Amino acid sequence: MTTPETTAHQQPVITPPRPKTREPWPDWIEANLEDWRKRWPAVFTKPVPLAVGITRDIKAVLIAEGKLVEGKYRRGIGVSLHKWTTQTAYLRAIARGDVRRNLDGSEAGFPAEDARNHAQKLVDERAVRQAERERLRRERLSRGDQENQKEP
Numbered sequence: 001m002t003t004p005e006t007t008a009h010q011q012p013v014i015t016p017p018r019p020k021t022r023e024p025w026p027d028w029i030e031a032n033l034e035d036w037r038k039r040w041p042a043v044f045t046k047p048v049p050l051a052v053g054i055t056r057d058i059k060a061v062l063i064a065e066g067k068l069v070e071g072k073y074r075r076g077i078g079v080s081l082h083k084w085t086t087q088t089a090y091l092r093a094i095a096r097g098d099v100r101r102n103l104d105g106s107e108a109g110f111p112a113e114d115a116r117n118h119a120q121k122l123v124d125e126r127a128v129r130q131a132e133r134e135r136l137r138r139e140r141l142s143r144g145d146q147e148n149q150k151e152p
Contacts, residue, residue: 025083032080042105047090049100051108055081058103088126094119 036044036058043050051057058077062068084090095116100108111119 028076029080029083032076033084036080040103040105043101043103044084047084047087047093049090049094049098049111050081050085051100051102054103061103088123091119091123095123 033044039061042048043054055077058081059068062077094111097110097116099110102108
Protein backbone atom coordinates (compact mmCIF):
# COMPACT_ATOMS: atom_id res chain seq x y z
CA MET A 1 0.00 0.00 0.00
CA THR A 2 1.27 3.46 -0.81
CA THR A 3 0.30 6.79 0.61
CA PRO A 4 -0.27 9.88 -1.53
CA GLU A 5 1.39 13.10 -0.50
CA THR A 6 1.12 16.54 -2.06
CA THR A 7 4.02 18.62 -3.32
CA ALA A 8 4.19 22.41 -3.53
CA HIS A 9 2.49 22.16 -6.96
CA GLN A 10 -0.34 20.10 -5.47
CA GLN A 11 0.58 17.04 -7.50
CA PRO A 12 0.20 13.81 -5.59
CA VAL A 13 3.42 11.97 -4.91
CA ILE A 14 3.28 8.29 -4.15
CA THR A 15 5.64 7.21 -1.39
CA PRO A 16 6.24 3.57 -0.60
CA PRO A 17 5.30 2.44 2.89
CA ARG A 18 8.10 2.09 5.37
CA PRO A 19 8.91 -1.50 6.21
CA LYS A 20 7.72 -2.50 9.66
CA THR A 21 10.85 -4.50 10.37
CA ARG A 22 14.38 -4.55 9.09
CA GLU A 23 15.53 -7.14 6.63
CA PRO A 24 16.97 -10.15 8.41
CA TRP A 25 20.72 -10.51 8.51
CA PRO A 26 22.13 -12.65 5.70
CA ASP A 27 22.33 -16.37 6.45
CA TRP A 28 26.12 -16.42 6.16
CA ILE A 29 26.43 -14.07 9.15
CA GLU A 30 24.39 -16.39 11.34
CA ALA A 31 26.42 -19.33 9.99
CA ASN A 32 29.64 -17.55 11.06
CA LEU A 33 28.25 -16.86 14.52
CA GLU A 34 27.04 -20.45 14.89
CA ASP A 35 30.52 -21.70 13.97
CA TRP A 36 32.08 -19.28 16.46
CA ARG A 37 29.68 -20.39 19.21
CA LYS A 38 30.98 -23.94 18.76
CA ARG A 39 34.65 -22.89 18.59
CA TRP A 40 34.66 -20.23 21.30
CA PRO A 41 31.65 -20.73 23.58
CA ALA A 42 33.22 -18.60 26.34
CA VAL A 43 32.74 -15.44 24.25
CA PHE A 44 30.06 -16.21 21.65
CA THR A 45 27.35 -17.89 23.74
CA LYS A 46 26.47 -15.15 26.20
CA PRO A 47 27.43 -11.64 25.09
CA VAL A 48 30.55 -10.54 26.96
CA PRO A 49 32.89 -7.69 26.00
CA LEU A 50 35.42 -8.96 23.49
CA ALA A 51 39.13 -8.26 23.66
CA VAL A 52 40.42 -5.37 21.60
CA GLY A 53 41.87 -6.89 18.40
CA ILE A 54 39.65 -9.98 18.45
CA THR A 55 39.21 -9.71 14.66
CA ARG A 56 42.93 -10.36 14.21
CA ASP A 57 42.73 -13.38 16.54
CA ILE A 58 39.75 -14.91 14.70
CA LYS A 59 41.44 -14.31 11.36
CA ALA A 60 44.68 -15.96 12.55
CA VAL A 61 42.84 -19.10 13.69
CA LEU A 62 40.89 -19.39 10.43
CA ILE A 63 44.02 -18.86 8.30
CA ALA A 64 45.91 -21.49 10.32
CA GLU A 65 43.08 -23.97 9.65
CA GLY A 66 43.06 -23.16 5.95
CA LYS A 67 39.51 -21.84 6.13
CA LEU A 68 40.50 -18.30 5.25
CA VAL A 69 42.81 -17.05 2.53
CA GLU A 70 45.20 -14.33 3.70
CA GLY A 71 43.91 -10.91 2.71
CA LYS A 72 40.34 -12.05 1.99
CA TYR A 73 37.12 -12.31 3.95
CA ARG A 74 38.13 -9.72 6.56
CA ARG A 75 34.88 -7.90 5.79
CA GLY A 76 32.89 -11.05 6.52
CA ILE A 77 34.49 -11.36 9.93
CA GLY A 78 33.90 -7.66 10.57
CA VAL A 79 30.23 -7.78 9.54
CA SER A 80 29.60 -10.83 11.71
CA LEU A 81 31.33 -9.17 14.66
CA HIS A 82 29.29 -6.02 14.04
CA LYS A 83 26.08 -8.02 14.38
CA TRP A 84 27.36 -9.57 17.61
CA THR A 85 28.66 -6.35 19.15
CA THR A 86 25.59 -4.25 18.38
CA GLN A 87 23.21 -6.50 20.34
CA THR A 88 21.66 -4.68 23.26
CA ALA A 89 22.88 -7.38 25.66
CA TYR A 90 26.46 -6.89 24.43
CA LEU A 91 26.19 -3.12 24.78
CA ARG A 92 24.85 -3.51 28.31
CA ALA A 93 27.85 -5.68 29.22
CA ILE A 94 30.19 -2.98 27.89
CA ALA A 95 28.27 -0.24 29.72
CA ARG A 96 28.49 -2.20 33.01
CA GLY A 97 32.24 -2.49 32.52
CA ASP A 98 32.30 -6.29 32.47
CA VAL A 99 35.75 -7.74 31.83
CA ARG A 100 36.80 -8.11 28.19
CA ARG A 101 37.55 -11.69 27.09
CA ASN A 102 39.91 -13.37 24.64
CA LEU A 103 38.66 -16.21 22.45
CA ASP A 104 39.58 -18.77 25.13
CA GLY A 105 37.63 -16.83 27.76
CA SER A 106 40.70 -15.46 29.55
CA GLU A 107 40.57 -11.89 30.82
CA ALA A 108 41.71 -9.11 28.50
CA GLY A 109 41.19 -5.94 30.55
CA PHE A 110 38.15 -3.74 30.96
CA PRO A 111 36.27 -1.47 28.56
CA ALA A 112 37.58 2.10 28.50
CA GLU A 113 35.38 4.79 30.02
CA ASP A 114 34.56 6.31 26.61
CA ALA A 115 33.48 2.87 25.32
CA ARG A 116 31.30 2.40 28.39
CA ASN A 117 29.71 5.83 27.93
CA HIS A 118 29.08 5.25 24.23
CA ALA A 119 27.49 1.85 24.89
CA GLN A 120 25.24 3.34 27.57
CA LYS A 121 24.20 6.11 25.17
CA LEU A 122 23.20 3.52 22.54
CA VAL A 123 21.26 1.46 25.10
CA ASP A 124 19.44 4.59 26.29
CA GLU A 125 18.59 5.66 22.73
CA ARG A 126 17.19 2.20 22.01
CA ALA A 127 15.06 2.35 25.15
CA VAL A 128 13.62 5.72 24.07
CA ARG A 129 12.81 4.37 20.58
CA GLN A 130 11.23 1.25 22.07
CA ALA A 131 9.10 3.33 24.45
CA GLU A 132 7.94 5.50 21.54
CA ARG A 133 7.04 2.42 19.45
CA GLU A 134 5.09 1.02 22.40
CA ARG A 135 3.28 4.34 22.92
CA LEU A 136 2.28 4.46 19.25
CA ARG A 137 1.14 0.82 19.37
CA ARG A 138 -1.06 1.54 22.38
CA GLU A 139 -2.54 4.60 20.62
CA ARG A 140 -3.38 2.51 17.55
CA LEU A 141 -5.01 -0.13 19.72
CA SER A 142 -6.93 2.52 21.60
CA ARG A 143 -8.20 4.11 18.37
CA GLY A 144 -9.27 0.71 17.14
CA ASP A 145 -11.17 0.05 20.36
CA GLN A 146 -12.90 3.43 20.14
CA GLU A 147 -13.96 2.78 16.55
CA ASN A 148 -15.31 -0.66 17.51
CA GLN A 149 -17.36 0.86 20.36
CA LYS A 150 -19.01 3.38 18.00
CA GLU A 151 -20.41 0.67 15.75
CA PRO A 152 -23.89 -0.61 16.80
